[in-house]
Amino acid sequence: MANRSVRPSDAWEALFRAQVSVMRDLREEFTGFGISMNEYDVLFNVYRAPEHRLRLRDLNRSVLITQSSVSRLVDRLVARGFVEKCDDESDARGTIVELTKAGVRAFRKAAGLHTRSIEDHIGRALTPEQQEQLYDLCMTLLRAHDGSAESPE
DSSP states (O other): OOOOOOOHHHHHHHHHHHHHHHHHHHHHHHGGGSSOHHHHHHHHHHHHSGGGEEEHHHHHHHSSSOHHHHHHHHHHHHHTTSEEEEEETTEEEEEEEEEOHHHHHHHHHHHHHHHHHHHHHHHHHSOHHHHHHHHHHHHHHHHHHHSOOOOOO
């Protein structure tokens, strides 16, 4: 590959377009999981939290939808028995979202299928070295943006 000058806006546009393209395929594949991609995103963030419990305000910061959409989505997940809402003992105004056993099962089932789908899409397009570079670049961007990027492990 020849050395070339790429503007930040060009790099961003390429990253954004690639993400949108892959996400379209993943959303289509997600329809068979029994939960939506946005529901999965909420379950994913709560699952990663200690004891599968997360403050609603922290969940709002972590997902890719608006605060009002998160509240409605959490209410739907409560109705389906995947999460419970309870008062935050450390903040009288706060709410804790906690996965139920059914929520953990639903998340794990969808996560296995979702992970295999991502590995297929990314693994087909990028070498292991390129995957590592992509990870490092994205984590660098994330740290520069919010200063709090952590490894998902």
